[in-house]
Amino acid sequence: MPADAEPYPWNALLGRLVGLRLFSVQFVLDHVQLRFDGPDPDEPVLTCVVMPVVEVAGRRTVPRRAGYADALVSLVAGTVLETAEAAGRGLRIDLTSGRVVVDPRREDLVGPEIALLTGFRDGGWGCWRPGEDAFDHLA
8 A cells, every 4th residue: 555545444434324224125137236215315325246145133144045035125124223344354234124244255256346335425435346455355
């Protein structure tokens, strides 16, 4: 990293989801979009190019398994309580209704991106890729 480069702001963007409601889960061909809303005009969208793992009531449901879509949809209307992002551990969103974990294995990768967060009125956005930041272990 160049001497004048800013360090990566862990969880700064993802943390902006705290307090927002998951109002929609949209399956789009080969990915899923999680849409959030709240009292402000932001409507962030987390596009998961790699399908996330869903945890509800202590049960972990993985993509391409029976009940996966139902588990993901069951999170709708939940409010984001906490988010986490860490090197080698991926992304985590804890909701009142369950948890979403984006932490793929190398064989789960389907392209140059893992997830993309957009939809903030101030133009804030983020893109997570293999080999970078929270996914540095997938280089």
